[in-house]
């Protein structure tokens with residue numbers, strides 16, 4: 420018995436103690452107000468809270484609005500991420516199947532030119548490519564269309580090795596020989 424009264428009763432608020440006085444019991448459902456939302460008559464509880472605990476009711480409202488806002492932001496971020504990936508896919512689709520076409524065409528009576536189309540489907544800069552071909556074959560080479568390069572001279576047979584070596588992403592199978600064509 421002596422030990423029970425040995426320690427004096429603490430005076431004032433004590434740390435790490437949840438004071439029952441901080442719990443507000445709802446006049447509608449008789450539960451602590453933080454549990455009100457789990458009851459089917461939460462709407463009635465909110466009415467009671469608004470009347471009797473306007474401060475707490477305001478806090479509840481703000482808290483739920485903030486929660487919804489955060490959720491919205493997350494959703495937007497996710498949508499943006501998905502949209503970004505989708506746009507990349509759409510861009511590739513819009514470019515059509517990736518294929519390079521080679522052909523030769525007559526130039527004058529005896530000479531030929533080599534026509535390359537489709538390099539743009541591999542995102543290759545045509546100006547850079549034309550310059551590269553010109554240096555590689557030591558002949559005239561120029562961009563002649565939206566996705567067309569013309570090399571002066573018949574270098575078609577050499578282009579397979581040159582193209583696949585310069586741009587490894589272009590597979591042999593993706594290069595098509597259209598033969599000799601009149602332009």
Ligand SMILES: [Zn+2]
Pocket residue numbers: 445446447448449450452454455458464465
């Ligand atoms: Zn309640």
